[in-house]
Amino acid sequence: DGGITQSPxxxxxxxxxxxxxxxxxxxxHDAMYWYRQDxxxxxxxxxxxxxxxxxxxxxxxxxxxxxxxxxxxxxxxVTSAQKxxxxxxxxxxxxxxxxxEQFFGPGTRLTVL
Amino acid sequence: xxSLEQPSEVxxxxxxxxxxxxxxxxxxxxxxxxxxxxxxxxPTFLSYNxxxxxEETGRFSSFLSRSDSYGYLLLQELQMKDSASYFCxxxxxxxxxxxxxxxxHILP
Numbered sequence: 001d002g003g004i005t006q007s008p009x010x011x012x013x014x015x016x017x018x019x020x021x022x023x024x025x026x027x028x029h030d031a032m033y034w035y036r037q038d039x040x041x042x043x044x045x046x047x048x049x050x051x052x053x054x055x056x057x058x059x060x061x062x063x064x065x066x067x068x069x070x071x072x073x074x075x076x077x078v079t080s081a082q083k084x085x086x087x088x089x090x091x092x093x094x095x096x097x098x099x100x101e102q103f104f105g106p107g108t109r110l111t112v113l
Numbered sequence: 114x115x116s117l118e119q120p121s122e123v124x125x126x127x128x129x130x131x132x133x134x135x136x137x138x139x140x141x142x143x144x145x146x147x148x149x150x151x152x153x154x155x156p157t158f159l160s161y162n163x164x165x166x167x168e169e170t171g172r173f174s175s176f177l178s179r180s181d182s183y184g185y186l187l188l189q190e191l192q193m194k195d196s197a198s199y200f201c202x203x204x205x206x207x208x209x210x211x212x213x214x215x216x217x218h219i220l221p
Contacts, residue, residue, distance in 0.1 A: 042213035098208070101146070102209065106154070107155055
């Protein structure tokens with residue numbers, strides 16, 4: 001089955017620790033995205049990548065980092081510099097840059113204690 | 114700007130019809146998409162309008178008027194499973210921008 005996987009579903013970390021969220025897709029999509037969603041809020045773009053070894057900052061990139069070493073994978077690191085990291089994180093992919101249909105993973109709910 | 118505005122909540126009755134509106138700023142506008150998200154779940158794509166007019170997909174329809182910078186999602190024959198948040202999103206050159214979402218409450 002083609003799709004996007006994110007693991008784990010729930011993640012707990014202590015304040016001050018970096019944590020990496022995984023995102024893998026087997027849809028052969030070029031573009032991948034990371035969003036953050038807070039309760040009752042929309043989706044805010046953290047980082048996106050149009051092609052391997054290239055990525056751009058979104059609207060709220062501070063305190064986050066990404067890599068895109070493989071087409072299938074786009075991990076997100078939440079660093080200790082992110083002041084309010086507790087949120088629901090969603091990874092998405094699309095066939096090409098600017099495509100209006102994005103496919104989302106199930107999300108990771110990160111709680112920093 | 115490139116922001117979108119949509120109501121935060123809408124309530125309707127099971128079996129009825131409901132319309133969720135979305136207005137947007139015109140700068141760099143390509144088209145309007147709609148996504149559905151159930152609580153705790155992932156957003157799923159519903160529709161996309163690049164041109165003016167109505168697009169119908171089963172019980173859901175989406176409309177766009179470029180001259181009015183306005184679109185809407187129409188849900189017919191509402192079912193309890195339609196209780197969810199609905200996001201409009203505008204297409205761009207390399208990314209899309211989402212509205213804050215409309216929470217649809219359905220009463221039995």
